[in-house]
Amino acid sequence: MSRQKEIQSHPDDPTITAQIESNERFTGVSINVVMIIMALVALLPLLFDSDFFGLPAWHIGAILFLWLIYIINGTLGMMLHERHLDFALAPILYFGLQIATMAGLLFLTSGVNGSMAILILPIAAQSLAHSWSFTAVVSTTLMGLLWIIYFPNQPWQEAIINLLSIGAAMVFTLIFTNIAVRESNTRSEVQRLAADLHQANHRLAEYAAQAEELATMRERNRVAREIHDNLGHYLTVVNVQIEAAKTIMDSNPNKAQDALSKAQRLTQEGLTAVRQSVSALRESPLENQTLSEAISKLVAESRETGLVTELTIEGNPTASNPKTELTLFRAVQEGLTNVRKHARASRIDILLRYAPSQTVLSIKDNGMGTAVSDKTDGSFGLIGIQERVQLLNGQMNIHTAPYEGFQLTITLPQ
Template sequence: MSSSRTVSWVSSILYGAVLVSGVYYDLAHLGHDPGRFGPLPSLAGLLAGIASLFALDLIERRRHPVRTPPRTAVLLLCLRLLLFVTVAALDGSGLSRILLVLVPFTAYFAFGRKVSVASAVVCVGVVIAGYRLTVPRWYADPATISDLLMICVGLVLTVTMAAVAVGEREGRARLEQANIRLSAYAEQVAELSATAERVRVARDIHDGLGHHLTAISVLLEKAAAFGDRDPAVADQALADARASTRSALEDVRRSVRTLRTPESTRTLAESLADLVRNMDDPELAITLEVAGEETGHDAKARGTLYRAAQEALTNVRRHAHAGRVSVRLTFDDEQARLVVTDDGRGLGGRTEGFGLLGMRERVHLAGGHLALTNLDRPSTGTRLTITIPRPPPPTPTPSPPTITSACTVVAVPSRGDG
């Protein structure tokens, strides 16, 4: 922002005040003090000088509506100083010297504090030079010294006001930039939140629906295989497939429901027992062991452990070609620990898929640790170990101190008449 646009209203008020004062002084025939800035004031010259200042401000605003180039600003500042001195020389009232305060005020906005202070010193020098030319022994004249001191005080106040105005302008600019950055951060947070929600839904669909679809596929294959040999087994497999389908539908509904819905009141041990029971497969024997109390472990950790066991059993059924798998869940005062071990063919250098990646993300978000290793034994196999620390108990809120008062009652025996 250029200086003229910043102080246009200030300069216009000062121009008008000087013009009114000069016209009144001339029309009232108050005479002219020969010890001031020149010969008999010329009203026409004063009007021309004030009109030139107004025109200069108007031209700058039209030529440079956004910001005045530095070289042009220097030229305009010098031209204004020359016009101020000229108007002061033509104004017999002496009020026009107040226009000099516009020089450091304008310079502060255009060039900064150092140039503003330097221009204020130049203005003081100009005033002193005028006194030396027009007032004999000006340094001994109390009125002249008083005027000089008032001009110096005005310049100091002007520089201070300009500093405050510039600081406020820069503060507004910083606030606008901060608002822009805050809006950008808010958009990023919204985008990240949406992404996190999409990832969460994708994990839930993969871990829940993928597991049930795998179970349904196995059960349908079982029904097809036993359709002719054992119709009862085939019918049971179809019934289990229908039950798994209903469970899959419920999982989908739970995934798209908001988190306002209360969690199930079933324990993790009960949920894992149902999971193992629904994965009935004659070719895969599953054992489940649960030790310890899950009280004190939060719902997020329990949900993470359930989804991890679900994904691990699904992976064993799909890829491990195992005959036995054990699921052991242990709760203690420090952590919850899930260990899923199978006797299948091991990792075999395979890369992790989306299911294991989602499992790692869940465990990480719950503050836990996941390890997947090959078993070092002839039958190979894999071991999945997940540990999630138990959250510290909530700190009890101290109750306000109870203020008690005690008083001692002393019984004084009555005094007899004697």
């Protein structure tokens, strides 16, 4: 991964970015220092050779000029080359110029003592930034320059020894450089993985906070639904009992007293349920009874208000998810409450059907009905039931029309 790509992949992590930039600067400076030292080592023997200063001025100037070109291209040119690796001609231009410069230096210094031959080593090492085949081409070309240009002026035994020595030095340089490059790449990879881990931990912390917030919101909604379902149910029944007591107070005081006693009892039960819901510690109404038994109690309470309420259970009750049973119970509770409050109905039919793969609940009244657009408008209870059903991957359907009654159907998977 290139320096630019590594930095772009971690734009929000200044620590990792700083480490990558620091490593890049250190590596670049180290390469430049090695290049300059090698160039000085190659030039110094010439400066102490009397034959060198016996050369024409243009010859000396040409050697020094090419030597400077070698250093400038090997440092600044290499940095520019690394920044444009995506440019297909970049390696050809850089190494072509270095090899041409090297050929000129070898040709101009072939008749004097010197160590210009060692300058092929940095070029070969730099070629490792590309494929092994590219490195092989560059290295072979450099060794060919030595054999064709530099060594012909030497005795063949000495030329072979020098060629083998330079070849061994090149192999060592390539191996050492490859190890150094792999170590640098490994260090960069470790830093990248550390940055990825840091970002993953940061995202995980964000997700955990979001999950906690969502759980809190869901719990608030659950408590709100519990309060509405319980309070709405109890207050509706209490209101019906009080209205009944007021109606028969003069004609049948004993029956009116019974209605008021029931209203008082229901008020106490409702207050207890609300307190338990607020504290979020309320036990499920199905804690010690089956769903059928709990719904039967709701039906009995509805009948006490004078409303004809019929319950039909089909199929064999199976062990269901507690959340499924609680949702069905709350749906019956909300349906009975809405009928008593709004429907002006005289009859309610409740159907609970157990099937192998699903449970179906139907609540139907013969009341006033409502328009399609008003099915759930203003009804927090129905919205709450719909939310419960959606959380269980179920379906809730409403069929109604003015003066045609109201039917609520809920289908939940087992």
